[in-house]
Amino acid sequence: MRAALWFLALFGLAVAAALFAGNNQGTVSLFWPPYRIDLSLNFVLLVLLGIFAVFYAALQAIQGLFDITQQARRWRTQQRERNMVQALLDALTHLASGRFVRARKASMVSLAQESALRQTLGPLPANPALRSLAHLLAADSAHALQDTAGREAHLQGALQAVQEAKGSQQSELQVAIQLRAVQWQIDDRDPHGALERMAALGPGTGRRTKALRLKLRAAEQAGLHQEALHTTRLLAKHGAFSPVAANSLIRGLVTQLIRQTKDTPTLERVWNELETSEQTTPELALQASAQWLQLGGDNTHVRNWLLPLWGQWQHGLSLDQKTRLVEVLTLRTDTIDAAWLARIETSLQLHPRDALIEYLTGMACFNRALWGKAHKHLSPAAPRLQIGAQTQLQQRAYMALAQLAEQRGDLPEANACWRKAAGKMGE
Numbered sequence: 001m002r003a004a005l006w007f008l009a010l011f012g013l014a015v016a017a018a019l020f021a022g023n024n025q026g027t028v029s030l031f032w033p034p035y036r037i038d039l040s041l042n043f044v045l046l047v048l049l050g051i052f053a054v055f056y057a058a059l060q061a062i063q064g065l066f067d068i069t070q071q072a073r074r075w076r077t078q079q080r081e082r083n084m085v086q087a088l089l090d091a092l093t094h095l096a097s098g099r100f101v102r103a104r105k106a107s108m109v110s111l112a113q114e115s116a117l118r119q120t121l122g123p124l125p126a127n128p129a130l131r132s133l134a135h136l137l138a139a140d141s142a143h144a145l146q147d148t149a150g151r152e153a154h155l156q157g158a159l160q161a162v163q164e165a166k167g168s169q170q171s172e173l174q175v176a177i178q179l180r181a182v183q184w185q186i187d188d189r190d191p192h193g194a195l196e197r198m199a200a201l202g203p204g205t206g207r208r209t210k211a212l213r214l215k216l217r218a219a220e221q222a223g224l225h226q227e228a229l230h231t232t233r234l235l236a237k238h239g240a241f242s243p244v245a246a247n248s249l250i251r252g253l254v255t256q257l258i259r260q261t262k263d264t265p266t267l268e269r270v271w272n273e274l275e276t277s278e279q280t281t282p283e284l285a286l287q288a289s290a291q292w293l294q295l296g297g298d299n300t301h302v303r304n305w306l307l308p309l310w311g312q313w314q315h316g317l318s319l320d321q322k323t324r325l326v327e328v329l330t331l332r333t334d335t336i337d338a339a340w341l342a343r344i345e346t347s348l349q350l351h352p353r354d355a356l357i358e359y360l361t362g363m364a365c366f367n368r369a370l371w372g373k374a375h376k377h378l379s380p381a382a383p384r385l386q387i388g389a390q391t392q393l394q395q396r397a398y399m400a401l402a403q404l405a406e407q408r409g410d411l412p413e414a415n416a417c418w419r420k421a422a423g424k425m426g427e
Contacts, residue, residue, distance in 0.1 A: 182197050314351070
């Protein structure tokens with residue numbers, strides 16, 4: 001549409017010029033005594049137009065001649081800017097590809113080009129950001145080359161350059177530099193220094209996924225399992241881990257926390273701080289119960305902690321978990337009270353061929369001095385406890401049967417059971 005309008009305007013101008021010039025009888029007379037020169041008006045207009053065109057072209061040529069030096073200066077400036085950016089890109093590429101020496105050299109070239117530009121043109125808005133990035137890449141390369149002094153020097157240069165930046169660019173660059181510094185401290189096995197630097201960041205920055213990942217690594221290195229557990233939960237809520245990976249990490253951290261406890265109040269506090277889903281995790285409940293009993297805690301807590309696991313006996317517990325549950329329940333003679341004994345006997349009625357439940361029933365009766373019922377259940381259960389960790393339970397079963405045989409005065413049976421228990425001890 002615009003081209004059509006231009007054509008219409010051009011045609012209109014041509015028609016107007018033809019109408020004006022075609023019938024124009026005007027003349028221009030020039031008097032130069034004693035001469036007189038008569039010229040056509042059209043010719044005079046054409047001559048004036050030509051003179052204007054020549055004069056305009058001459059002015060443009062003179063202006064271009066004077067602009068040569070400025071254009072040369074602008075060209076040199078553009079070349080330096082391109083070289084600076086290209087060197088920065090080369091440094092980033094070399095750093096990503098593992099060529100750390102080349103990355104540091106390219107970063108230094110970029111810094112030199114930026115310095116030359118600053119001296120020629122003065123401070124530019126984008127220069128502080130580019131300078132800080134070049135320092136950051138040089139520091140990262142120095143860190144990879146184990147040049148701690150060079151890394152710290154470039155780190156300070158990057159922080160100084162950031163102070164000259166303006167607006168949101170300054171805050172984001174500062175966060176990027178601080179996070180990289182935290183990463184370097186973690187690599188240097190300085191978790192406490194890394195955590196101190198993380199604490200200096202704002203609360204919003206500290207909740208970013210990258211910051212939380214770094215905090216998790218630092219907390220694990222420092223042995224701060226409680227802090228690591230809290231950070232892992234935050235990362236799981238942010239979707240930084242898959243559900244399987246998050247559960248695995250949480251189980252590992254909680255296990256470390258449980259193992260580190262030295263008294264029952266601390267263990268109880270750790271257990272109460274766990275989420276409900278974590279308290280019903282078989283590995284954690286078994287670990288906490290065993291640790292509680294080893295620390296001399298009362299049996300009430302153990303019964304309450306293990307009760308949800310007992311409800312998962314048929315569907316939800318693996319064979320190793322079942323074996324571990326039975327082992328924890330029989331660690332002390334008074335762990336199984338009357339209510340638990342009733343639950344065990346009910347389960348035995350539902351699963352009469354389950355060797356673990358039969359063993360648990362027999363040991364519960366043995367600990368409560370129900371000798372006949374103990375022998376009734378331990379005798380068929382002991383030979384069937386032969387899978388994996390069940391051999392320890394089998395040894396205990398034969399030892400209990402040997403004691404029961406001695407009470408009955410059946411010495412051959414007692415000796416046979418003691419020999420079987422000793423054989424399992426050798427295994």
